[in-house]
Amino acid sequence: MVIKLNNVSFQYENQPETLSGIDLEIAPGECVLLCGESGCGKTTITKLINGLIPHFVEGGVLSGTTAIDNINIAETEIYRLAQYVGSVFQNPKSQFFNIDADSELAFGLENAGVDPAMIRERLEQTIKALHIESLMGRNIFSMSGGEKQTLAFASVYAMNPDIFVLDEPTANLDADAIELLRQQIIKAKSEGRTVVIAEHRLYFLVDLIDRAIYIENGKISKIFSANELWQLSESERISMGLRSLKKSELLIPTVGSSTDTPDLTVENLSCAFDKKEIFHSLTFSVRSGEVLGIVGHNGAGKTTLTRCLCGLHKEKSGIIRLDEKVLKPKQRQKSCFCVMQDVNHQLFSDSVYNECLLSSPNRTEEEIDKVLQAFDLLPFKERHPMALSGGQKQRLAVATAVLSEKKVLIFDEPTSGLDYRRMLEVSGVINQLKAHGKIIIVVSHDFEFLNQICDKVYYIDK
Amino acid sequence: MSSAAKKGRLNFDPRTKLILLVIANIVAFTQQSIWVEIAWVVSLLILIAVCGCGKSACKLAVAFSICLLLQYYIVPVMPQVLATTFLILATYARKIFPCLIIGTLLVQKTSVREMTAALRKWHVPQGLIIPLSVTIRYFPAIKEEIGYIRDAMKFRDIHGIQKLECLVVPIMMSATATAEELSAAAVTRGIENPNKKTSIVTMRFGVHDVLCLAFGIIFCVVAFIIV
Numbered sequence: 001m002v003i004k005l006n007n008v009s010f011q012y013e014n015q016p017e018t019l020s021g022i023d024l025e026i027a028p029g030e031c032v033l034l035c036g037e038s039g040c041g042k043t044t045i046t047k048l049i050n051g052l053i054p055h056f057v058e059g060g061v062l063s064g065t066t067a068i069d070n071i072n073i074a075e076t077e078i079y080r081l082a083q084y085v086g087s088v089f090q091n092p093k094s095q096f097f098n099i100d101a102d103s104e105l106a107f108g109l110e111n112a113g114v115d116p117a118m119i120r121e122r123l124e125q126t127i128k129a130l131h132i133e134s135l136m137g138r139n140i141f142s143m144s145g146g147e148k149q150t151l152a153f154a155s156v157y158a159m160n161p162d163i164f165v166l167d168e169p170t171a172n173l174d175a176d177a178i179e180l181l182r183q184q185i186i187k188a189k190s191e192g193r194t195v196v197i198a199e200h201r202l203y204f205l206v207d208l209i210d211r212a213i214y215i216e217n218g219k220i221s222k223i224f225s226a227n228e229l230w231q232l233s234e235s236e237r238i239s240m241g242l243r244s245l246k247k248s249e250l251l252i253p254t255v256g257s258s259t260d261t262p263d264l265t266v267e268n269l270s271c272a273f274d275k276k277e278i279f280h281s282l283t284f285s286v287r288s289g290e291v292l293g294i295v296g297h298n299g300a301g302k303t304t305l306t307r308c309l310c311g312l313h314k315e316k317s318g319i320i321r322l323d324e325k326v327l328k329p330k331q332r333q334k335s336c337f338c339v340m341q342d343v344n345h346q347l348f349s350d351s352v353y354n355e356c357l358l359s360s361p362n363r364t365e366e367e368i369d370k371v372l373q374a375f376d377l378l379p380f381k382e383r384h385p386m387a388l389s390g391g392q393k394q395r396l397a398v399a400t401a402v403l404s405e406k407k408v409l410i411f412d413e414p415t416s417g418l419d420y421r422r423m424l425e426v427s428g429v430i431n432q433l434k435a436h437g438k439i440i441i442v443v444s445h446d447f448e449f450l451n452q453i454c455d456k457v458y459y460i461d462k
Numbered sequence: 463m464s465s466a467a468k469k470g471r472l473n474f475d476p477r478t479k480l481i482l483l484v485i486a487n488i489v490a491f492t493q494q495s496i497w498v499e500i501a502w503v504v505s506l507l508i509l510i511a512v513c514g515c516g517k518s519a520c521k522l523a524v525a526f527s528i529c530l531l532l533q534y535y536i537v538p539v540m541p542q543v544l545a546t547t548f549l550i551l552a553t554y555a556r557k558i559f560p561c562l563i564i565g566t567l568l569v570q571k572t573s574v575r576e577m578t579a580a581l582r583k584w585h586v587p588q589g590l591i592i593p594l595s596v597t598i599r600y601f602p603a604i605k606e607e608i609g610y611i612r613d614a615m616k617f618r619d620i621h622g623i624q625k626l627e628c629l630v631v632p633i634m635m636s637a638t639a640t641a642e643e644l645s646a647a648a649v650t651r652g653i654e655n656p657n658k659k660t661s662i663v664t665m666r667f668g669v670h671d672v673l674c675l676a677f678g679i680i681f682c683v684v685a686f687i688i689v
Contacts, residue, residue: 050650051650052646052649052650055649056645056646056649077654078649078650078652078654079649079652079653079654079655079656081650082650082651082652082655083652085650086650087647087650089643089646089647091643093603093640094603094639094640094643094644094647095643095644095647096599096644096647097574097595097596097599097644097647097648097651097653098573098574098575098599099573099574099598099599099602100573100574100575102573102575103573103574103575106575106661106662107575107651108651108652109660110659110660110661110662111651111652111653111655111659112652112655112657113655113657113658113659113660114660115660116660116661116662116664119660119662120662123662141602141603141606152647155651156651159651159652307613310617311616312613312616333616333617334619336617337617338613338614338617340610340613340614342610342636344632344635344636344639345607345610345611345613345614345632345636346611346614346617346618346632347631347632348615348618348620348627348628348631348632349628349631350631358618358620358628359617359618359619359620385631386631386635400618401617404618404619406617
């Protein structure tokens with residue numbers, strides 16, 4: 001089916017125009033990348049195609065027409081569009097209606113009222129085609145982000161749509177999961193389906209796409225052929241705010257198991273969950289003013305290590321020492337701070353200023369202002385934390401840690417789903433903490449980012 | 463196929479469980495005899511243990527025994543004031559056990575899909591089924607969120623009553639966002655389709671369903687007659 005956007009403009013309620021005058025035609029079987037900085041309007045285009053605009057997003061102003069073949073999207077109910085367009089979204093946590101994988105896979109077909117015998121047949125095909133045998137029969141709360149995203153793609157695939165629309169599907173995925181998604185896209189493409197994908201991460205799409213649409217301030221600014229895009233020079237792609245086109249290799253020296261003249265040392269650390277060992281005998285150290293990156297495959301225990309370091313998980317054996325003092329979990333909670341992947345979980349107050357006061361009630365207003373100034377938050381002092389942008393929220397969390405004089409700051413995937421410019425902002429924050437002499441540990445699979453900030457990298461693997 | 467059925471364990475039709483829940487209530491609140499109550503709780507515990515909730519059955523059995531012990535051995539030797547309070551507490555706590563037991567079975571061994579399919583068979587309107595299934599979907603999600611938020615509080619030195627207060631903002635935020643994203647995903651997968659929906663769950667009263675309900679009803683009636 002042909003997707004046609006004809007002079008489409010769109011404006012969300014009470015906001016400036018997000019898209020203006022978009023003309024775009026996508027041929028059947030084409031794989032098209034929508035790229036550009038956060039907020040450029042690429043997600044909005046995906047919503048135009050799957051019908052969320054105008055049917056789901058309320059109060060917006062839409063002009064122009066979007067159609068697939070002769071079906072005008074604005075005049076067709078979403079459940080009818082669901083036959084032709086399948087959507088995969090960014091957040092793996094919130095795109096399941098059911099709690100178990102089997103139900104979820106059948107959900108779309110059951111909604112369409114397909115005959116049960118045919119549903120079973122289609123599910124079997126899907127499971128085989130996408131190799132998801134290992135997911136079946138499982139509860140979604142026992143799945144990793146990558147597994148959830150695989151299931152999300154599969155449940156859309158089961159509905160057999162002509163068009164796949166993917167909105168930043170890799171924002172929360174690690175390299176292995178990205179590779180899985182890549183294989184799924186290849187599969188869909190080989191079956192002649194159209195794939196429209198809005199993404200920041202580009203490297204995994206290298207040999208998949210036919211065209212890349214670069215969007216800037218709600219307008220199509222340039223259309224690249226796959227070849228043209230991959231031949232962009234480093235400086236060109238950086239000035240366009242795009243993430244790396246090649247799979248980044250880690251350029252930072254990895255550390256072995258030495259513990260020389262350190263401020264934070266971890267010796268022979270082992271952790272277990274219900275007697276099942278997660279990792280065994282890790283040894284490393286970090287100095288003040290140093291940034292240690294922690295990398296490793298999914299399931300190697302990065303999350304458990306983070307939780308153990310900041311005192312949320314009790315070690316099975318081993319010693320964690322800060323300034324030569326052995327710290328128990330409770331003590332680690334006092335001297336460490338973890339900037340979580342979803343920073344919304346750690347802001348509790350009704351204004352930026354009160355947020356700072358919450359965990360350090362003895363600080364004077366001047367001291368707080370100074371820290372807010374350092375993290376570019378002073379103009380938003382009276383703003384509600386939840387009204388801040390993602391980057392500002394992250395900086396506010398860091399500011400509260402600085403105010404309560406935490407020595408160790410641990411970042412859990414701080415750049416997931418960020419474009420190049422926002423990644424640089426996070427690097428800026430970390431460099432600032434470095435200058436303050438903090439001990440910084442960054443858990444991430446974003447090698448492009450780790451290359452910019454780390455002094456050394458510790459690789460954990462089974 | 464649900465995981466319980468796969469393992470060859472007994473799995474009841476969701477409708478059986480719902481009817482059983484009603485019977486459990488009737489028995490619990492019409493019976494005064496402690497022996498009937500114990501017999502009833504024990505049979506239900508055996509039932510859910512057979513269905514694969516062995517662990518929960520043990521926990522509930524222990525809790526039930528504690529209630530009995532409290533009432534018959536500890537309360538009598540307590541000072542009068544305390545005794546009255548405890549007696550009321552123990553009696554009422556005991557009364558809800560049958561519901562708790564069936565509730566455990568429902569929550570642990572019934573998927574959202576089986577539940578919706580059952581309700582559809584009873585011609586419960588779509589407008590009621592969707593919010594109900596979203597609610598069931600939501601509990602484990604909220605539990606997960608609360609876990610993260612409580613972790614986050616530990617770094618911020620938040621204690622006591624302040625903890626409860628601090629839960630509100632992040633929970634509300636994540637609830638709103640999740641609700642929005644969840645509905646977007648459901649809508650693009652055709653949940654609003656007015657067609658008659660199908661289900662690949664085969665819903666049939668088996669022999670075990672009939673036996674189970676018959677036992678429940680007979681128990682109910684017999685207990686009524688002899689006591």
